Amino acid sequence: MEFRFREGEEVVDLPDGTDAGVYFIGRIRTPWSDRKDCPRQGREDGPKCRIELDARWASALHGVADYTWLDVLYWLDKGRRDLVIQNPKSDGKLFGTFALRSPQRPNPIGLSRVRLERVEGTTLVVRGLDCLDGTPLIDIKPNRCEFTPKAPPKPGV
């Protein structure tokens, strides 16, 4: 993986090991096969993309079709995990990683709110993604704006 630093960018030493493990539960199909072509952010009027869930998890889609908006989490492992200061425009302006939605971050988890067009078996057809074709899927949740908890309220608020 070649990586070219821009002026002012900073890295730190990574921890010796990781603390928890992620399952890739499917793949995301998008029109973009080169990082240079991916949009910087998904748009709800962007092109249709497909979220292909592995058959193992099929039952977990029950009820998903009731939502228009979903939060999709995916794994962006093409970048550096040790970059803490970034220079997104190569113009000398520096930002901390947590002030950016950049794919270079300690845990490279991408998050998009997508518009669900339809469910076809274990595939969701959506708009609003911004990632490379083949990106590993890690989670799907109803977007919080539309979601009301299905269990009774609790005192903790």
Place this chain on the structure above:
Amino acid sequence: MEFRFREGEEVVDLPDGTDAGVYFIGRIRTPWSDRKDCPRQGREDGPKCRIELDARWASALHGVADYTWLDVLYWLDKGRRDLVIQNPKSDGKLFGTFALRSPQRPNPIGLSRVRLERVEGTTLVVRGLDCLDGTPLIDIKPNRCEFTPKAPPKPGV
């Protein structure tokens, strides 16, 4: 970890191994030390909570104070990862895991949009969390509603 199934709940076999590793980059401090007391969803007028980032990542906070709304990702490993059909109310109504924001999911990643009150060194004081005290932090991003990419647009939209 004891787990009591409710009527109709279903599990699947988990894959043999995980595919990627997550670093715990800090801890979240909340008023809730028992799962029974945690709210079902964070609220922007909920109690103040503290996101304590490990010193290693301190520089990555540069610029975070400019945002009011952040997306916070955390790791909820107290539940089952193999539950695909859930009965949240114990009333026989069944939902697929991806139609819920339940902590029981293949990759137990919690996601809250929080309101940033202030930054104190490597600690963020926020409102809007819903997790147990001590929950591992895995990512902080500007919420997409407020965030405009810092790099030039690209053709892929």
